[in-house]
Amino acid sequence: MTGRREARRASGAKMTIAVYPGSFDPVTYGHLDIVERSRKIFDRVIVAVLVNRSKQPLFSIDERVALLKEATEPWPNVEVDAFSGLLVDYMKRRGAKTIIKGLRAVTDFEYEMQMALINKNLDPTIETFFMMTSKEYSFLSSSIVKEVARYGGKVDDLVPPIVASALQRKFASLGPSADDR
Ligand code: ADP
Numbered sequence: 001m002t003g004r005r006e007a008r009r010a011s012g013a014k015m016t017i018a019v020y021p022g023s024f025d026p027v028t029y030g031h032l033d034i035v036e037r038s039r040k041i042f043d044r045v046i047v048a049v050l051v052n053r054s055k056q057p058l059f060s061i062d063e064r065v066a067l068l069k070e071a072t073e074p075w076p077n078v079e080v081d082a083f084s085g086l087l088v089d090y091m092k093r094r095g096a097k098t099i100i101k102g103l104r105a106v107t108d109f110e111y112e113m114q115m116a117l118i119n120k121n122l123d124p125t126i127e128t129f130f131m132m133t134s135k136e137y138s139f140l141s142s143s144i145v146k147e148v149a150r151y152g153g154k155v156d157d158l159v160p161p162i163v164a165s166a167l168q169r170k171f172a173s174l175g176p177s178a179d180d181r
Contacts, residue, residue, distance in 0.1 A: 015043040015044060016041075016042045016043045016044070016097070016098065017042065017043065017044045017045075017046065017094065017095055017096040017097070017098070018038060018041075018042040018044070018045050018046070018096060018097075018098040018099070018100050018129065019045075019046045019048050019087070019090070019091055019094065019096045019098070019099055019100065020034065020035060020038065020045055020046070020047045020048065020099075020100040020101075021048045021049075021050055021083075021087055021099065022047075022048075022049070022050065023049070023050055023057065023064075023142065024047070024049050024064050024067075024068055024142065025057045025058055025059055025064055025142050025146075026058070026059050026063075026064060026067050026142060026145070026146075026159065026163045026166065026167065027064070027067055027068050027071050027142075027159070027160075027163060028137075028140050028141070028142055028145055028158055028159050028163070029137060029140065029157075029158060029159060029160070030102065030104070030133060030134075030137035030140040030141070031047075031102070032071055032072070032160070033133070033134050033137055034100065034102040034131055034133075035047060035072060035075070035078055036075070037131060038100050038129075038131060039075055039077050039078050041129075042077075042098065042100075043077060044077050044078075044079065045077060045078050045079070045100070046078075046079045046080075046081055046094060046096060047068055047072065047078060047079070047080045047081070048080075048081050048082065048083050048087075048090065049061060049064050049065055049068065049080070049081070049082040049083070050082075050083065050084070050087075051082055051083065051084035052084055058146055058170060059166070059170065061082050063166070064082075065080055065081075065082055067162060067163055067166060068080040070160075070162050071160050071162065071163070081094075086122065087099065087119060088119055088122045088123040088126055091123075091126060092123070097125060097126055097127065098126070098127050098128075098129050099116070099119060099126060099127070099128045099129065100128075100129050100131060101115075101116070101128055101129070101130050101131070102130075102131055102132075102133055103130050103131070103132055103133060104133045104137075104138050104139075104140075104141070105138065112128075112130065115128070116128035116130075140158055144158075145158050145159055145163075145167070146167070149164075149167040149168065149171060150171055155167060
């Protein structure tokens with residue numbers, strides 16, 4: 001914990017808890033970059049894997065959570081959890097007031113603005129915090145990673161080693177039926 005955070009805590013200020021929601025199917029260096037940067041801004045960051053959003057995920061919720069836990073293991077103020085239902089309800093349960101979202105390109109903007117406004121409508125006390133992607137990850141998405149890994153391409157600079165091996169095992173076990181995921 002940084003000295004600044006300790007001082008804030010000692011002064012009785014409330015702990016800032018932010019939730020970073022997504023499918024994380026699977027986690028990439030783009031996601032981890034957002035977690036790394038936001039954990040320096042908030043006291044606690046909860047990476048929350050959304051259950052049921054993606055109709056046909058490649059990895060199960062448990063697998064996605066396990067990969068995220070391993071990838072964020074060095075960071076003490078980061079927690080990984082799964083949730084279903086409305087994000088604002090989950091946040092209320094966890095005492096969180098900020099949603100973290102990563103923005104890659106203008107194509108992300110319209111949908112994210114709609115989500116931010118809907119969430120504000122559902123709970124006006126909640127703020128959405130947008131963080132711009134780092135330029136080296138602006139092209140990176142879980143779908144791109146899956147696309148490359150499915151055909152045996154190298155993903156070592158896109159995901160942590162544990163994710164790269166999990167992808168390899170997954171596509172080997174699924175065989176040709178992996179085509180539509
Ligand atoms: P995706 O499958 O497109 O990676 P997720 O639902 O897993 O999407 O993404 C969760 C959050 O992470 C979203 O806010 C998304 O915009 C953000 N994100 C994903 N990839 C990146 C990246 N490369 N840089 C910045 N933000 C990202």
